[in-house]
Amino acid sequence: MPAPKVLPDKANTLEALFPVKKPIIGVIHLKPLPGAPRYDGQDVREVYAAAVEDARRLAGGGIDGIIVENASDLPFARPNDIGPETVAALTAACLEVRSAVDVPIGITCVANGAIPALAIAKAVGAHWVRVNQWVNAYVANEGFLNGPAPEAMRYRSMIGARDVAIFADVHVKFGAHAITADRSIAEQATDAEWFDADVLIATGTRTGSPTEPREVEEVRAGTNLPIVVGSGLAPEQVPDLFKVADGAIIGQWLKQDGRWWNPVDPHRVESLMNAVSKVRTA
Template identity: 80%
Template structure:
């Protein structure tokens, strides 16, 4: 891959996880979990059933991986305030999904819960975690957030979860970049690689906002790691973005009416994967 050889080159974890060209990871946005302000006492079995239904639709549509996220727990807690009730519910939801589909799964524990996500991944056999702010510091919606990489990597070693890959966002969404404004996107990508991420993510500014090919290229210019798209992918954007990126995480566009809180739409999954297959076949 392009980019400076700032460290001994790591194994390509994206290729190890997904033995296909340009893998696509679909998102399950869980309904609000116990402890969150929007949780209304709904039976856990119903929350799990909705997650399983989404997982089956994604798997049947040919999605290569699934990432499970406590996306409805708004407003999100700071990492140190993520409670055991959230970890327990997210773990249980992941177990239900694992039992329902054979598709590899990953974990996002928002906001920026790297250590809770690693604990869940170890417990449920997830293959990777996504961390939106891995290095440096940002003024996020939740306030001032430090990059958790040093503590998280030590925790990963302590629980013997070295096989759980780190997918780290660069030039993160949902945050002000004032603190890192004197560092180029390529430099921030180098920082993430230096702090031992495995796969880097280029995104737009918010959930569902388009990722520009220039953003992907800027990230790639600072790293030898795989670079994937983390937001805003649609079938129309696949040719341009997949010419720059090694794969993608896609959530909002795959839902009914393109609304992230709605169920996954099988027709949209089919449309997206048809566009991906054309790229994989070189058409």
């Protein structure tokens, strides 16, 4: 059953970005960037070269899009503490990736750096940003976070980046949901649509943890926006999840030994895309 309309229908962002059904977006987890506690002073060109190699393996295996994130900058900074050194290095990495592959790219500036991600996306010509907590408030690993949608949408307008889409998590992983515990997942999906997200993301509880079909269905009950799986997709889960989801973002499973900090494994990319191809042609 379609969700109740809260706003006029908007164009389907997934269809606009990708010429295929059920698009797959692979994740590049960058090595630590300057300013992060785990950055050891290595030549940043090595960081960018590793990202480019991952991008080529993903695109070469048929992945439809790529999202670049500063996943190794642990512990993650709160949004207001994300510094210019992070924005500069993430921008440079994205430019290297864009020059190496032709697939659309997006940005995640963790944790919840919506405004820095929009700035980077505008600078490099990326097509979307992912924001883990778009609306309401949340107790994350970094502490209490407010949804940045009001400020971020005004910033997007101010820099002329209306063509950069918002991919927003619903019932976000990593943290406690006590503040929104009185609101169903469907209601939280409606909130994200009301605050002008373009694509919603249903996830598991941690990086690599499976997303349950029921989670996708609960998000679907509150929105008319496209929904992608944002965590834990493996080939054997594709048939069930793609009955309810419109696409997927996948990172950890595509890496060597299934560890997110390892390089992309071309054999795993091939295995996943074979499973996706069967669903697309069914």
